[in-house]
Amino acid sequence: MSTSSGSDGERPGLINAVPVRHYGRWVAVAVIVLLLLMLLNMLIFNPVFDWPFVLEVMNQTPVIEGLLKGTLLVTVFTMIVGVLGGVVLAVMRLSDNPVLRWVSWAYTWFFRSIPRIVLLTIMGAGMGLIFRDGLSLGIPFDWKIIEWLGLSGDWRFATLDANTLFSGFVGAVIGLGASEAAYMAEIARAGILSVDKGQSEAAQALGMSRWKAMRRVVLPQAMRVIVPPTGNETIAMMKDTSLLIALPLTAELFYQVGAIGSRTYQILPSYLAAVVYYLLITSVLMVGQSYLERHFGRGFGTTVKSDKAQAEIGLMAGSAH
């Protein structure tokens, strides 16, 4: 090959050019640094931010208990209920059975329509009234059948008190979980639809049932699309546990710091304790999400199963084949 430019025999070498100066960037950095200094100054020297008191509030047993039970545990359980429920609803929505499709649609419509605080308030106040005799497991319409047959007694095996069932911890999980399932249904549906139709065809051609193809082939791939918005939902759910006082459930972070605040008249530092906890939890959740994304993204990006395979890829890229 011949080169037309450059003096004879001398070929251009390393580039040592002066980079373009981004003066706009420097201005932006200066402004941001200034604002950060102002913020730090306020956080440190404004006496309203009583940090020792914040730490003390964070260390109170009821606050920690509320954090663990009402905030974290409820989040974990509602998300389990929500994700499982959402996947079931999504599969129903995509099934051939028109009744299942309709039920799934109606469920999603209903629970997406009701604000969570309204749902929790009504559950706490209303379920005890609606199910005055408690919730029973038994034969449906037993009282009517017994009346027709001229018998007495009931055909119920177990009865639960509605007030205990729908308030407190279980009520929180049922209420928020039912609401979450509606949102997760849409997310899971989008995930399932994102998987190429050829995938379930190939799985079924190998003799898998429709459900097994869904479980082994389609859902694991759908997870790649499902996980990021689910991380969002989890973080939103963690924050929505602050609504649980509507149920009422008092063993929960926001209510507990509020109680300390109104007892000590140190309103702001008390609520700051909650803010710090919420920031911490969200950080942890975001780390967890990135691990999940890596797991379900396998085979799609550049992740390789082993170092050996990695080395082989290097070899392959190097060879002509």
Add this chain to the structure above:
Amino acid sequence: MRRPNADHLVEAVNVTKSFGSNVVLQGIDLTVDPGEVVCLLGPSGSGKTTFLRLINQMETLTGGRIWVGGELIGIEERKGKLHTRTDADIARQRSRIGMVFQRFNLFPHMTAMENVIEAPVHVKGISKREARQQATELLELVGLADRARFYPSQLSGGQQQRVAIARALAMKPELMLFDEPTSALDPELVGEVLGVMRGLAAEGTTMIVVTHEMGFAREVADRVVFMDQGVVVEEGSPDTVLLHPTEERTRTFLRRVKQQAEAEAQHDVELAKTLDALES
């Protein structure tokens, strides 16, 4: 109702298929004997792929009957009435038939090895160790033993299709269906896939191949079936159908294929000339 001839592995009688008002197949009769390689040829839209998908119940029959290994596909007769088969029964029938797709359809979240052992482990229920042993042999057969731990996205199209063939073979099917297995491949990767298929044919695997590769059909097929507009126009030995076709439609099709091949050859000749000129 008439019984199928036990000698045939596949027997299709008067098979019809419509999608709504669109009639795709209008009465296909075809038999395939054990060990036979049958190539389905024809212009696109002739119904070859649909027919293949009917055998594996990716589509449901509109009319006619297909028997595979003496068993009716998709339906069964009980007390003189036809009943559709249950999902479990359909899955069992499919597990005896291997299918290779145009777009490979490997499972992207599994390595080549995991793709191959998936069905033996989770459909047949054999142990992972045994499945892995088998899979290693199969990957060796398709020349990819050293790619077992690679994900599909790390393999070339030809390698992916060969893994897909190994995956289908892992279920030890009585019949292999190939749906245009080389159509999605870059030209230089077609050969390696056809090579594997040639090997399978030589071992006596029963195969039905929908293809545009005339050379492969002529060399490997025991019988060539030419389809057009949902009917079988002509069938017979490769030499009869490809070299001495009796039907006008077959001739038209082959002429067009020939023109294309000649145009490509002409192109290649010119390319070679250019390269020669550059070299000198």
